[in-house]
Amino acid sequence: MTKIELTVNGTRHAREVEDRTLLVDLLRDHLGLTGTHVGCDTSQCGCCTVHLDGRAVKSCTMLAAQADGASIVTIEGMAKGDKLHPVQQAFTDCHALQCGFCTPGMIMATAALLKDNPNPTDEEIYHGLEGNLCRCTGYINIVKAVKQAAQTMK
Amino acid sequence: MSEKHAANRREDLRLITGRGRYSSDNNLPGQLHASFLRCDCAHAEIVAIDTAPALKRPGVVAVFTGEDAIAAGYKNFPNLMTFTNKAGAGILQPERPVLAHGRVRFVGETVAMVVAESAAIAQDAVADIRVEYRDLPTVVDAEDALKPAAPLLHTSVPGNLTLEWDTGDAAAVAQAFKQAAHVTKLKVVSPRVVPSPMEPRAALISYEAASGCYDVYTNSQGIGMLRWQISALTGVPEDKLRLHLHDVGGSFGQRSAVYPEHGALMIASKKLGRPIKWVATRSECFLSDSHGRGIVMGGELALDRDGKFLAARYDFVVDMGAYLTTTGPASHVRNPAICTTGVYKIPALYANFRVALTNTAPIAAYRGAGRPDIAYVIERLVDQAACELKIDRAELRRRNFIPLDAFPYKTPTLGTYEASDFNGCLTKALKAADWDGFPQRREAARKRGKLRGIGLSTVIEGTAAGFQPKDQIAIEFDADGRLEVFTVALSQGQGHETTFAQIVADTLGIAAESVTLRQSVHGKNIVGNHTGGSRSLVGAGSVCKIAAQKLIEQARPLAAEALELEPSQVDYANGAYRSRDGAKSIDLLELAKQHAGASPHPLNLIAEASVAATFPNGCHIAEVEIDPETGVSEIAAYTACDDCGTVINHAIVEGQMHGGVAMGAGQVFGEQTVYDKSSGQLLSGSFSDYAMPRAGWVRDIHMNDHPLISKVNVLGAKGVGESGCTASLSTLVTAALDAVRPLGIEHLDMPLTASRMWQMIQQAQQPQQAKAK
Numbered sequence: 006m007t008k009i010e011l012t013v014n015g016t017r018h019a020r021e022v023e024d025r026t027l028l029v030d031l032l033r034d035h036l037g038l039t040g041t042h043v044g045c046d047t048s049q050c051g052c053c054t055v056h057l058d059g060r061a062v063k064s065c066t067m068l069a070a071q072a073d074g075a076s077i078v079t080i081e082g083m084a085k086g087d088k089l090h091p092v093q094q095a096f097t098d099c100h101a102l103q104c105g106f107c108t109p110g111m112i113m114a115t116a117a118l119l120k121d122n123p124n125p126t127d128e129e130i131y132h133g134l135e136g137n138l139c140r141c142t143g144y145i146n147i148v149k150a151v152k153q154a155a156q157t158m159k
Numbered sequence: 160m161s162e163k164h165a166a167n168r169r170e171d172l173r174l175i176t177g178r179g180r181y182s183s184d185n186n187l188p189g190q191l192h193a194s195f196l197r198c199d200c201a202h203a204e205i206v207a208i209d210t211a212p213a214l215k216r217p218g219v220v221a222v223f224t225g226e227d228a229i230a231a232g233y234k235n236f237p238n239l240m241t242f243t244n245k246a247g248a249g250i251l252q253p254e255r256p257v258l259a260h261g262r263v264r265f266v267g268e269t270v271a272m273v274v275a276e277s278a279a280i281a282q283d284a285v286a287d288i289r290v291e292y293r294d295l296p297t298v299v300d301a302e303d304a305l306k307p308a309a310p311l312l313h314t315s316v317p318g319n320l321t322l323e324w325d326t327g328d329a330a331a332v333a334q335a336f337k338q339a340a341h342v343t344k345l346k347v348v349s350p351r352v353v354p355s356p357m358e359p360r361a362a363l364i365s366y367e368a369a370s371g372c373y374d375v376y377t378n379s380q381g382i383g384m385l386r387w388q389i390s391a392l393t394g395v396p397e398d399k400l401r402l403h404l405h406d407v408g409g410s411f412g413q414r415s416a417v418y419p420e421h422g423a424l425m426i427a428s429k430k431l432g433r434p435i436k437w438v439a440t441r442s443e444c445f446l447s448d449s450h451g452r453g454i455v456m457g458g459e460l461a462l463d464r465d466g467k468f469l470a471a472r473y474d475f476v477v478d479m480g481a482y483l484t485t486t487g488p489a490s491h492v493r494n495p496a497i498c499t500t501g502v503y504k505i506p507a508l509y510a511n512f513r514v515a516l517t518n519t520a521p522i523a524a525y526r527g528a529g530r531p532d533i534a535y536v537i538e539r540l541v542d543q544a545a546c547e548l549k550i551d552r553a554e555l556r557r558r559n560f561i562p563l564d565a566f567p568y569k570t571p572t573l574g575t576y577e578a579s580d581f582n583g584c585l586t587k588a589l590k591a592a593d594w595d596g597f598p599q600r601r602e603a604a605r606k607r608g609k610l611r612g613i614g615l616s617t618v619i620e621g622t623a624a625g626f627q628p629k630d631q632i633a634i635e636f637d638a639d640g641r642l643e644v645f646t647v648a649l650s651q652g653q654g655h656e657t658t659f660a661q662i663v664a665d666t667l668g669i670a671a672e673s674v675t676l677r678q679s680v681h682g683k684n685i686v687g688n689h690t691g692g693s694r695s696l697v698g699a700g701s702v703c704k705i706a707a708q709k710l711i712e713q714a715r716p717l718a719a720e721a722l723e724l725e726p727s728q729v730d731y732a733n734g735a736y737r738s739r740d741g742a743k744s745i746d747l748l749e750l751a752k753q754h755a756g757a758s759p760h761p762l763n764l765i766a767e768a769s770v771a772a773t774f775p776n777g778c779h780i781a782e783v784e785i786d787p788e789t790g791v792s793e794i795a796a797y798t799a800c801d802d803c804g805t806v807i808n809h810a811i812v813e814g815q816m817h818g819g820v821a822m823g824a825g826q827v828f829g830e831q832t833v834y835d836k837s838s839g840q841l842l843s844g845s846f847s848d849y850a851m852p853r854a855g856w857v858r859d860i861h862m863n864d865h866p867l868i869s870k871v872n873v874l875g876a877k878g879v880g881e882s883g884c885t886a887s888l889s890t891l892v893t894a895a896l897d898a899v900r901p902l903g904i905e906h907l908d909m910p911l912t913a914s915r916m917w918q919m920i921q922q923a924q925q926p927q928q929a930k931a932k
């Protein structure tokens with residue numbers, strides 16, 4: 006067992022978990038933050054993307070223990086009260102989600118992409134979202150949403 | 160685009176803030192966790208299973224095997240296929256225990272189930288189970304499986320042939336072929352795909368001994384269809400099954416069928432008296448989710464000297480995998496049989512379907528479910544005929560379209576088409592795609608070192624037929640007098656909460672926010688179709704409108720009473736009843752509130768209708784550029800002109816089209832389900848090996864519409880959920896073929912992976928290079 010302390014969406018948590026516990030399992034099963042999803046077991050789909058110390062990471066691909074001391078933001082921490090994050094707003098405005106299962110990961114990946122590159126070209130968006138799969142939308146509206154979010158965040 | 164046609168769906172807020180409730184988000188106090196041992200050989204006898212080492216592991220509660228599945232006395236998997244062969248015999252449904260017993264027949268079949276205190280312990284213990292197998296010969300290809308010496312999967316299914324069914328007039332077709340000036344023949348494959356909705360399968364099942372009821376939390380396409388199937392499989396009466404269905408992370412037909420895991424979890428929960436939870440890994444999904452497509456199609460088209468179609472003949476070999484799913488055979492035989500004539504007048508038609516079993520994962524419906532496949536073979540035939548006869552592709556189509564005055568058009572097989580304007584769609588699409596300007600774009604691409612081709616398809620599909628005799632909608636008012644609408648249909652991303660609420664609100668003349676949709680709710684005694692086959696808007700959506708109209712009439716006497724008038728003296732408009740002189744009025748919702756708390760509320764109602772199939776159609780045009788140095792294909796342009804009847808919400812319809820075309824692009828350019836021929840091992844069992852479409856594959860779709868309003872439903876809508884898939888397969892493949900035809904390549908089969916294209920281009924160029932030397 007491993008003792009972990011970390012901040013999630015601004016709240017400090019201390020937990021004792023099995024050594025092999027993945028960060029995504031800590032978030033979902035121990036902290037009840039089920040907005041972060043698991044869509045694969047090969048780090049391909051990106052449904053589990055969260056921010057760790059400001060960087061997008063796939064939370065199924067790191068141990069909870071590796072996040073000891075870190076500050077995590079999940080999809081539940083993106084809106085400020087009733088005010089949606091600009092990326093969240095853009096996803097609903099552009100119909101960039103259908104079933105919604107990939108959406109939390111897409112939103113987290115997009116927010117990190119725009120932090121690194123506030124004005125991405127289409128090619129840079131395709132490249133930036135390569136680690137996130139969506140089966141419903143065909144990505145056309147997701148790319149639109151990334152562009153809208155980039156505009157509003159300027 | 161009007162305000163109500165904008166995006167911002169009702170369901171979006173919870174889904175973008177992480178408050179969706181998908182199957183794996185469900186938990187119950189005291190729950191245990193299951194993990195399945197899946198066989199690692201494709202065809203074998205089970206000689207012995209030793210579960211003792213697993214049981215010794217701390218935290219393991221029980222292990223279940225095929226013995227337990229047999230002891231449970233379950234029945235067999237149900238099947239929707241009603242067609243019979245020439246001798247009048249129905250489809251042969253092989254036995255399938257929920258945990259394999261005696262024999263395994265595909266890699267990934269459930270052999271044993273461990274139940275433990277945690278999911279991790281259960282997974283560890285699965286590796287402790289020892290199984291001794293005696294290998295049997297394997298067949299993974301459907302045509303091979305039908306050969307006389309093929310390994311036999313089930314003794315109950317001679318020759319691995321579950322059903323041979325034909326339709327049309329073989330003699331008339333033979334006669335027409337004799338008289339034909341030209342015959343075009345080809346054989347194409349619609350390869351097996353893994354549907355891969357982003358949410359893996361999951362279930363949490365809890366047995367309540369006192370009532371004998373099971374609470375089932377799982378992902379599904381709708382309550383009635385799944386409840387019926389679980390009941391048919393297990394023998395547990397439907398009234399003992401309480402299904403709790405919430406957000407569904409995509410489906411595309413993959414969740415249309417009941418799965419053995421549902422039955423196994425029920426056995427465990429009943430035996431152990433605790434809730435059992437199981438969440439599939441993606442690896443398990445690849446191995447054991449129902450797959451889609453998997454059809455080999457031979458096609459022949461007879462033409463007279465003017466290029467008029469005289470007859471067509473099809474030979475379908477349909478791969479169903481190792482067992483039959485509920486929806487697989489009907490999807491892959493009934494659906495294509497409805498549209499064998501495509502959008503063309505073909506006087507004589509004949510189609511034969513052989514439904515085969517192989518040592519592979521079972522196949523079920525997958526977006527389009529047979530419709531894209533029949534459209535694909537027809538459009539490939541027409542394109543090939545145009546090429547052979549040197550007639551312009553659009554012109555050959557125009558000569559053969561079913562004319563506007565021929566509707567309703569009864570095809571020589573199963574379909575009766577509603578009115579469609581194929582030439583109108585084609586003309587609009589050609590203009591929108593600048594078809595005439597293509598030679599310049601091809602030349603510009605050539606200068607960049609790229610091979611550019613253009614393809615078009617004109618297709619029709621029979622959608623929304625459904626399996627239930629009718630669809631019902633309940634309107635109820637809650638304790639506070641708020642309006643709730645109940646459907647059997649269940650969105651898996653289609654946006655019912657937005658669209659259906661909009662239909663009810665628009666009919667009543669009230670704000671959409673005043674209407675709340677509740678889908679697939681346990682305890683609501685209504686019947687209807689699950690969400691599949693592009694059915695829900697046409698069926699449930701239509702009844703939403705009928706229900707709202709019924710509500711206006713049902714509330715009229717109460718409104719009149721409240722206004723102290725006769726019912727005939729009040730008019731309804733914009734959400735309110737008014738006296739003729741306009742002096743007195745009462746809002747419908749205010750009236751409902753005044754009666755809040757009455758049980759039942761006097762305005763509660765159930766509306767219903769039997770809504771017939773619709774025939775969405777359209778013309779899609781694509782331009783594909785191929786880099787001959789790498790074999791990589793890019794969709795350079797995509798134009799669509801569709802007739803989906805009345806559009807209720809443009810944003811959602813466009814989204815459906817985007818998704819459908821992208822799925823088509825996935826099947827055309829990347830997705831490849833590979834079973835090793837000798838071992839039957841699945842070689843493409845993860846997203847690392849299986850090329851899902853990614854951002855940028857389809858960059859934009861130039862959407863146009865050319866609607867003829869449907870006359871078979873009150874909305875005038877035609878089911879559009881699968882149209883993108885149906886049109887895009889042939890459009891994209893013929894565009895790629897057009898790009899490489901100048902090299903002498905005359906045939907392509909999906910998927911057009913970079914390596915396959917590169918090899919073909921290299922081979923085609925070799926003789927040319929040799930000649931040049």
